[in-house]
Amino acid sequence: MSTHTSPLGSGRPRGLWAGRLFGGFLVVSLLIGFLTLGALLAQVLLDGYKWVDPVLFFEPPSADPLIAGARPAILATIYIGILLILFTVPLGVGTALYLEEYADRDRWYNRLLEVNIQNLAAVPSIVYGILGLAFLVRGLGLGRVLLAGAMILTLLVLPTVIIAAREAIRAVPDSIRQAAYALGATKWQVVWRQVLPAATPGIATGSILSLSRGLGETAPLLLVGALTYVSFNPTLLGDFTALPVQIYQWVARPQEEFRTLAASAIIVLLAILLALNAFAIWLRNHYERRW
Amino acid sequence: MATREAAPPQPLRLRATRRRWGEDFVKVGLALCAFVSVATTVGIVVALFEPAFEFFREVSIVDFLTGRDWAPLFEPPSFGVLPLIAGTLLVTACACLVCIPFGLGSAIYLSEYAQPRTRRILKPALEVLAGIPTVVYGYFALTFVAPLLQDIGLPVGLFSALAAGLVMGVMLLPTVASVSEDSMAAVPRDLRDGAYALGSTRVQVATRIVVPAAISGIIASFILAISRAVGETMIVLIAAGGQPNWSWNPLEAVQTMTAFIAATGQGDVPTGSVEYKTIFAVGATLFVMTFAMNLLSIRLVRRFREVYE
Numbered sequence: 030m031s032t033h034t035s036p037l038g039s040g041r042p043r044g045l046w047a048g049r050l051f052g053g054f055l056v057v058s059l060l061i062g063f064l065t066l067g068a069l070l071a072q073v074l075l076d077g078y079k080w081v082d083p084v085l086f087f088e089p090p091s092a093d094p095l096i097a098g099a100r101p102a103i104l105a106t107i108y109i110g111i112l113l114i115l116f117t118v119p120l121g122v123g124t125a126l127y128l129e130e131y132a133d134r135d136r137w138y139n140r141l142l143e144v145n146i147q148n149l150a151a152v153p154s155i156v157y158g159i160l161g162l163a164f165l166v167r168g169l170g171l172g173r174v175l176l177a178g179a180m181i182l183t184l185l186v187l188p189t190v191i192i193a194a195r196e197a198i199r200a201v202p203d204s205i206r207q208a209a210y211a212l213g214a215t216k217w218q219v220v221w222r223q224v225l226p227a228a229t230p231g232i233a234t235g236s237i238l239s240l241s242r243g244l245g246e247t248a249p250l251l252l253v254g255a256l257t258y259v260s261f262n263p264t265l266l267g268d269f270t271a272l273p274v275q276i277y278q279w280v281a282r283p284q285e286e287f288r289t290l291a292a293s294a295i296i297v298l299l300a301i302l303l304a305l306n307a308f309a310i311w312l313r314n315h316y317e318r319r320w
Numbered sequence: 321m322a323t324r325e326a327a328p329p330q331p332l333r334l335r336a337t338r339r340r341w342g343e344d345f346v347k348v349g350l351a352l353c354a355f356v357s358v359a360t361t362v363g364i365v366v367a368l369f370e371p372a373f374e375f376f377r378e379v380s381i382v383d384f385l386t387g388r389d390w391a392p393l394f395e396p397p398s399f400g401v402l403p404l405i406a407g408t409l410l411v412t413a414c415a416c417l418v419c420i421p422f423g424l425g426s427a428i429y430l431s432e433y434a435q436p437r438t439r440r441i442l443k444p445a446l447e448v449l450a451g452i453p454t455v456v457y458g459y460f461a462l463t464f465v466a467p468l469l470q471d472i473g474l475p476v477g478l479f480s481a482l483a484a485g486l487v488m489g490v491m492l493l494p495t496v497a498s499v500s501e502d503s504m505a506a507v508p509r510d511l512r513d514g515a516y517a518l519g520s521t522r523v524q525v526a527t528r529i530v531v532p533a534a535i536s537g538i539i540a541s542f543i544l545a546i547s548r549a550v551g552e553t554m555i556v557l558i559a560a561g562g563q564p565n566w567s568w569n570p571l572e573a574v575q576t577m578t579a580f581i582a583a584t585g586q587g588d589v590p591t592g593s594v595e596y597k598t599i600f601a602v603g604a605t606l607f608v609m610t611f612a613m614n615l616l617s618i619r620l621v622r623r624f625r626e627v628y629e
Contacts, residue, residue, distance in 0.1 A: 044524070058421070149357060248554055276459070280462060280558055
């Protein structure tokens, strides 16, 4: 019997089992993420669904879990969301435009600015809370108010908005700018009438995703004092609590009923964030242009 | 015949003929927006380090960094930060146990094994994990993972470093997976094709070609995950307990630096008291640790971009 000897060795698939084992490990890796996500959602839904009711939406918190609701917290989270959009979008887009359209990349201060923003995006959120405690609450004497909370969350999500806006602006092809210049447009006319409209879908998507990150933050709000008992509707310059903080307060109590209450508030929070994310994805798929 | 000399070409004047003040005004306005980020960094540094220096005037920095007893409210108080650092590192280690192997595994699957269509679905689905608020993970660690660990027979209480760390590891899994996957995607196809042409199997290509070629990005993703684990607050505040602990036992309750800051800062601590200043001393320690890791990971990510893009 003649055998063909290949220069690559025998045809026996060496390492077949190693390959299968490795493939199995990869699939398990992915499954761990998805199984945990499934378990988390199941746990929250099964624990909390029965108390997602009018009481939760329309009643203030109370020491008695049976009549306790999250109205002030839900309202405060909505107010904070509106303030966040008002504060972060102009600041974030302005910074992104400066970096992409105006800044000279070779200057050291512009490079420093870039590294600074990247680093800010990775600063622990509790550190922003300390900043708020030292400057806004105590330093400026603003007190533990909703505005202070919204301002500190603005600083927290600003780097992500900047990074998203920069990517959207960079995706606008240069030929559009050159064409506008050729027609005699000034720099600002090019930016305002050509670049920004073209980048708007990308900026909007990034901003909404950052907003949903900001609305889920708890730690910095604890330090700016959102952990008070609030039974009235929030005002800009009054005491406040936000939905994630309310959830933390309920989780931290030893009684079973408050854990259930926390689960139902988590369902509301996740529903808000899911809606925001779905909207952002819809925006991207619907309006984003490929050049 | 007289030849005409061509006039030397005039250089084109590209400058605007008159100054446009509106344009300058806009540029200054945008630069001011950018300045907010710089002011934030300066603000953080001042807010943390000024009270921290005051703190170190009252408490020796050597005692702070080497003491094994953290009891700022006791009489006499003791300010050894090591138990808080130990708690932080313990939880971080538990998180790494999950996010490093499985995050890297997910990245290899997405980059080397999955069909493009599968990847387009799986990658955003995995990112959902990163979008869930940390307070929700805290709830999950406390009400699901801790009882689960007890059910499989581990001697853990309701609060433990292990439960908090494992859940944090799952939270960080997409961070490792997505940064690693980006750097693997930047590895040129030629390298893979060359290895296949020499008869390599898929495993060999993944582990001996792609992973080494993308190593700076992969390590950056690990560092980023560790930095996030060190800075994460809500999971540990809810599920790790509140007791400073120098036992290095993941089955026990621990307090981390972040949990201490949150627990102390949420009360009505009188401004100027030593207790108030501990927030900033611990915060400064936390900031220095994460800052160093972030700079390192930014630098590493830039390196793989420079090599292949």
